[in-house]
Amino acid sequence: MSLLRFPLLLLCALAAASLPAQADTGSLQIRQADGSTRAVASLDTSVDLQIHGLVADVQVRQRFKNNGMAWQEGQYLLPLPEGAAVYAMTLHVGSRVIVGEIREKEAARSEYAQAVASGRKASLVEAQSANLFRTAIANVAPDETVEVEIRYSQQVEYRDGEFSLVFPMTYTPRYGSGDVLAVPAAPEAGSEIPADAAQTLPAAVTLPLAVAPMPAANVGPPTVSISATLDAGVALARVESATHELSIDRQGDRRRIGLRDKVVAPDRDFVLRWAPQPSDQPTAALLREQRDGEQFALLMLLPPTVAAAPLPRELTLIIDTSGSMSGQSIVQARAALDIALQHLTPQDRFNVIQFNSVTEALFAQPVAASAADVQLARDWVASLQADGGTEMLPALQTALSAPASPGYLRQIVFVTDGAVEQGDALYALLQSQLHDARLFAVGIGSAPNAHFLRRAASLGRGTATTIRDLAEVSGQMQTLFDKLDRPALRNLQLKLPAQYEIYPAQLPDLYAGEPLQLVLKLDAAAKTGGSIELGGERAGAAWAQKIPFELHGQASGIARLWAQRKIDALDDDLRGGAASATLQPDILATALKYGLVSRFTSLVAVDKTPQRNAGEALQSVNVENADPAGSLGFAQTATSAKAWLALGLLCLGLAWLLRAPRRRLCA
The missing domain is CATH 3.40.50.410 (von Willebrand factor, type A domain)
Known part of the structure; x- marks a missing residue:
């Protein structure tokens, strides 16, 4: 081979290797010795939404079935709603229940890696980004089913006379991101792990482990089932979803909601909407929660607006x-x-x-x-x-x-x-x-x-x-x-008859039909009574409104929502260049106090009993998230399919040119 021909062929080989592989979305893939992939495990998800007024508690259960002939470690990305406060994880293996705990991130990684090395069941949940979490689960035996349960609190949205809640079921891959999770390399059993020892696991590429040939597994595509209990607190005019067909059973003031088709493919977000009767349209709501001697509130105000002439x-x-x-x-x-x-x-x-x-x-x-x-x-x-x-x-x-x-x-x-x-x-x-x-x-x-x-x-x-x-x-x-x-309400200011810490700290502009939704930590001695004063500008003139500071009800989960908003705000400051030495301890302390997953904390669950023998190999595989409905089914975020096609044709042309001299010599 000539010196010219080798680098050209190498270029083509590297280009081909970098092409995005289109695996069976949602299944677990293992890369075999010949470079091909085979589905060896399956994953299905069930979601239960408990909605009470303006707060929802959500339980996500994901079942991991190892259909292969080797012990498996799987990883998958879990998109969750914006602002979700993730606070609990439980691992179910047969009759065994292993409860997760919040740890500092490096401590959680170290504990997980020790469990992996010693053959124990373990699971780890980390924040990949603000609304994307990565879950790893280790030491799943051949033909074994393991279930991971994750719980989080979520705020219900209200806009234009309609409540709504979203559960994401897949995600659009982010441009400029490898979607990677750094986890500690598994040591030999009994050895110590440095806190910073780590290896990088790409989201769509399996570890280069030796894999024995295995028979084809009958692995179907992943599915999602969704159920919801809706206790809106007001009389409802309608309940619907623009994304999925529903079955609805009315039980007094509550609605039991499910999917008409029972299970669906996880290729689009699930959106639930419900509208109150016209006479029950809210103008203000104040829900409170007491936790460990502290008071928290969720405040929603809908200022009245009158349509004005459009401005140029x-x-x-x-x-x-x-x-x-x-x-x-x-x-x-x-x-x-x-x-x-x-x-x-x-x-x-x-x-x-x-x-x-x-x-x-x-x-x-x-x-x-x-x-x-x-x-x-x-x-x-x-x-x-x-x-x-x-x-x-x-x-x-x-x-x-x-x-x-x-x-x-x-x-x-x-x-x-x-x-x-x-x-x-x-x-x-x-x-x-x-x-x-x-x-x-x-x-x-x-x-x-x-x-x-x-x-x-x-x-x-x-x-x-x-x-x-x-x-x-x-x-x-x-x-x-x-x-x-319609002119917005600008430069809003809020005054309450009690001391508070509020998020968002900077009040937004408001437009017609949009409420002001805030979470607050109130002074421990705060009592109802007096008025909430909201002021601002409308069409260049001063505007003000007073709302009675009255308790509309109790709700659980508000403390977690407040803590998550505080963590999000501190995270935004950190990304904006604020000093890490000042903000990191505050984020860490808040996450640990309220038991939340953050950039500095993770959930880890570890069984105490080893199940995989030290001599048996552990294969790591990754879950491919389903392509969002309407997309073309291959990675186009950074480069289009037409570019890959052009590159392939270029490689074929180069290969033909390189073979041409040889044909002339043989002639």
Whole structure:
């Protein structure tokens, strides 16, 4: 082989090796000696939602069945709702029940690794990111079933006269993230583990272990079953889901809810919605919980707003056209922007920006919304295709760098699936460059990144809207622009007749139909009575409202929600560059006190009895999360399928050229 030919063939080999493998989504895969994969275990999930007023307690049970002939260690990603307070884990093995405990992260990893090495059943839950958790489970015997139960508290949302709750069942892989979990390397039995000893396990690649040939396993796709008990506390007009067909059994004031099909594929988020009777529309609610001598409250206020004449606006529409938006997502995004463009009036100004690996603006600066330019924009948006990486920062910089037009309400609508793992640079830009503009995040797809959407909208002093289905685009966008047409309540201030620590600490702007939802830790001696005073600005004039400070009911889980909001706020400060030496101890202390998983704490459950003999090999495998419904089923977040196809054709061409000289010599 010539010196020229070798590096070219090596380049092709490396390119082929880096192509994303399309495994059976949701099953556990083991890589065999010949490089192929085989499903050796199965996983199914059951979810039970206990909803009481504005708080839900959720139990997630995932069953891990090892269908192979070797002991297994499995890992899988578990997406949970934004702001979920994860507080408990239990491991079920036959009649054995092993209860998890919160530990400092390195201590939990060390305890887990010791258990792995000594052949004991163990499970570990860590925070992968703000709303994505990774679970590892070790020493599952051939043909054995192990069940992991995780519990968390969740806040119910209320908007536009409707309550809602979301349970994520898959996730959109984040651009720029390897989705990895560092866990301590398993030592020899009886040896000590350094606290920082670790190895990296990629989410979609198995460990390079020697694997004996095994017969084909009859492994079906994973399934999810969902049940819910709804005790809304008010008379209900309807209960429904836009994502799944439901079966509903009314039991007095409660509803027992299940899936009509009993089990479903985990390829889209589950969304439950319920609306009160018109006479029971809430205007305020104060729920309290006492825990260990401390008082906590969940406060919801719905300020009355009166529609006013629309103000002239300068609207910048930003659309994500990266590879992760392929399939139905880009169709939904184009439809959303088209509705927004049709909503413009001649008094408005506008621009449209698209981004993937590069950023492109339709106009150099916002222009008047003439009929001709609006039609030009509609045609341009209709031609956009999904391709390339998810480089959001330049697009947002372009939108914010344009000089503000005097007399216009400056609004930015950002349409994306939010497929970035770390949005720190975006958050920093919003904090420093937003000024008087407002950012409204629109999440697209069946499994958008809720944390990114919430955080971007919060810093942008706007709102987050999620559109999961093409049929929802028109209604959701119309609702959004109805809000944007109405002046917001700005610069809100809150005064309570008691001392409190509140989250979010910076009160958001409010739009029509949107309540102010807060969690508070109250002074231990706080009593009901007096008034809650809410003040701010509406259409440039002072506005104020008083609400009686009265207890509406008791609820469990509020303390955990408050602690999780505090941890989230401190985490945001940490990501924004605040001193770790100051914030880390506070995050750690809060997580340990209230028993929550955080970036510095984990849940670990370890059986005390060894079951795998030290001489038997342990194979590590990874669960592939289901592709979000409407996606094209392969990794397109960073690079599109067309790019891989072009690369493959290039490799074939190079191989043909390299063989050509040999044919001439033989001739």
